[in-house]
Amino acid sequence: MKRDEKTEYIATFDVGTTAVKGVLVDETGCPAAALSVEIATLFEGDQKEQDPQSWWDTFRKISLEFTKSVPSAQIEALVMSGQMQDLIPLDQALNPVCNAILYADGRAGEQAKRIEEIVGAERFLRLTGNRCDGSLPLPKLLWLKEHRPALYARTSHVLISSKDYLLARLTGVCAGDVIAASTAGAMDILQKRWSGELLAAAGVSQDLFPKLLAAHQRVGSVLPEAAEHCGYLPGTPVFAGTGDAGATTLASGISVPGQYNINLGTSGWVAAVSNSPLLTQEGVFNLAAMPEGRYINVVPFLNAGNVHSWIAGVMAGFAGREATDFDALGVLLTQSVPGSGGTLFLPYLVGERFPVLDPDARGCYIGLTPRTTSADLARAALEGVAFSIRQGLERLDAAPESVSLIGGGGREAVWCQILADVLGREIAVFRNAELLPAITVASAALLGLGKISCYEQFTASLGGLETCVRYTPCIGSGEVYGPLYERFCRLHPALRTLW
Structure with missing residues (x-):
């Protein structure tokens, strides 16, 4: 061209x-x-x-x-x-x-x-x-x-x-x-x-x-x-x-308390912004923000997109396909049902830093029966990450008014719906989210060159939330995921002595 x-x-x-x-x-x-x-x-x-x-x-x-x-x-x-x-x-x-x-x-x-x-x-x-x-x-x-x-x-x-x-x-x-x-x-x-x-x-x-x-x-x-x-x-x-959390937070457009962004990269986090570090909540990580005088309040997870990659590889291996066959995993997930037949997955494949600080923790399935299917195992893995993210949102101060999602995990439509159902909130998922942090960081150069007056002048031109796909909670999802979430929160305390 x-x-x-x-x-x-x-x-x-x-x-x-x-x-x-x-x-x-x-x-x-x-x-x-x-x-x-x-x-x-x-x-x-x-x-x-x-x-x-x-x-x-x-x-x-x-x-x-x-x-x-x-x-x-x-x-x-x-x-x-x-x-x-x-x-x-x-x-x-x-x-x-x-x-x-x-x-x-x-x-x-x-x-x-x-x-x-x-x-x-x-x-x-x-x-x-x-x-x-x-x-x-x-x-x-x-x-x-x-x-x-x-x-x-x-x-x-x-x-x-x-x-x-x-x-x-x-x-x-x-x-x-x-x-x-x-x-x-x-x-x-x-x-x-x-x-x-x-x-x-x-x-x-x-x-x-x-x-x-x-x-x-x-x-x-x-x-x-x-x-x-x-x-x-x-x-x-x-x-x-900037560090990746700075670019991602700026790209997501969150600017006031009550707005949250979920990042589903290899690891993941839930981010909010504030005018001061949030020191009162255990597990919250505080960062300086790109706009001076602001701070990013982050609940970080070691296990997010890596769980998606792992379960895709496992299922591909069972079927004799390439380990990177995410399309096949997507098809399998469409055959699954909310709650995965009662199967729970603790997603701590590489230890965890939140909702527990335990570098020795490991992933495990709980609740397997003769009726458990490969679709249940696949879905339970992603539901486990969603439960961890719910714990992260509950750790931050302001009640969620809006939740956006960025990162490669946003390409898995069933996972996005799982997050909406588990959180009980509409999720706005950015299109082409894997490129947005790199695009958004251009604002730093333009500001440094004197071509814009503030970061927001550039990010506002990128289209904002109208470029999002929105996922709303399904009717009855709270009845399915509420009891499962309570069970999930009890898993690590019950299992931590085994690692």
Whole structure:
């Protein structure tokens, strides 16, 4: 297709857990090109890692496709969102000293306990907006120091978000945004700066940590050597961008208490916004937001889309099909009935951080009978995630007035209906939701370039909720799911001694 030679574009990326997604958008948010490339996660027991080089290789591949589609002279800036709460140690030359330790990896539980004992649980909560646990990067850094001292000795820089590694490769600058840095367990969430008190408690130097920026602030420019590998012009501005929760929350359009957004990615969360951190509810994670002075209140789940992928693979294996045959799972789900014949599934495949903080918990089925079908097993898995999400909504303060859904899980229509039925609320599901975070983060670059006055000026132009498919609760669904939900809430307390 012939492009307007006067049109300028923002190259945007979302560096997720399962894929890197790139979208080339114009200044109105209209995509000119989009590409998603899967990346691998490395598992060793309960440890979960990724090779940062795979992020860079995938980013380069997408970028080179973009610059075939649009002349690099018409790409005016780069900006990204990415997974948060990782530990990414780099040496002095900005090369990874080891694999990135991912957010879902809770190996640093003992280190977290020691940091919390030194600082005090309530003090840690007041400083960071969050509880201290072994999934946070600060305890993970202490774990690296104690268990991999040779690697720690080579570490000159620590990054928190996958996209920040790409920023460092592009610009030579180690920087991070305050949204992703909120997950580090080391940032004063009110002051938006690294806390000397917390770093001292862990016995690590602040010099390791990146410069903190707002999403719309410029990190630097594309270096000549990076431009040669990626196809962009040297000197192209690169902006800080945001952790994925910041982009997703902005894309969902929630702006006042009572509006909630569900994200169904590999992991998931329920998000709301407020004018201050929510410190009174156990399990609520607090992040700085892209608009300054606001906060995102998040109930995070380790198990969401990964459960969908797992059950799709299991059912495909039974039928001799490809593990990624999600269409076949969709057909099977249409044969299921609400309540799955009384079968319940506890969806803690990789441990869980909410509604329980238990890295050792595992998934299980309860209530199997000779009449249980494959359709029951498939549906029960997705109902289990929906029950966890209901527990998350009940933990947040304001009564739900509206609930939207974003993320790849929104493509599974039966799952969307399950969520509406379990929550007893209409669910507005964004079309093309897997690309929205990457498109929305373009607002940070446009704000940084002075082309818009606020984030909302751009996101309002994307169409809003009229682009949604709406799912309303079926009549009688509360009678089915109410008793099952009560049983579900009792499962982990009854089973936790078995792990």
